Amino acid sequence: GLNPFSNVYGLAPQDTYFGEATGEQGYDPTSKGYFTQVRQKTSAGRVITFWVSNSQVRVANPGEGTPIPSALLSKIK
Numbered sequence: 001g002l003n004p005f006s007n008v009y010g011l012a013p014q015d016t017y018f019g020e021a022t023g024e025q026g027y028d029p030t031s032k033g034y035f036t037q038v039r040q041k042t043s044a045g046r047v048i049t050f051w052v053s054n055s056q057v058r059v060a061n062p063g064e065g066t067p068i069p070s071a072l073l074s075k076i077k
Contacts (some may be wrong), residue, residue, distance in 0.1 A: 017065030
């Protein structure tokens with residue numbers, strides 16, 4: 001399972017649509033990974049932001065992908 005003390009909330013199924021990029025980019029020197037900040041509006045209308053690894057995502061075509069699973073979305077604080 002995932003380490004509850006890490007900053008990883010979880011892994012999403014392939015072809016999951018996460019939301020819109022905010023334009024913010026980040027670099028983690030420990031993992032040497034680049035990240036993109038994404039914004040998503042919950043069903044309750046709350047806007048949340050989170051980071052996704054650039055090595056694991058790609059830009060979707062319009063209408064492509066299924067929404068991020070609610071169980072994963074609910075873990076994001």
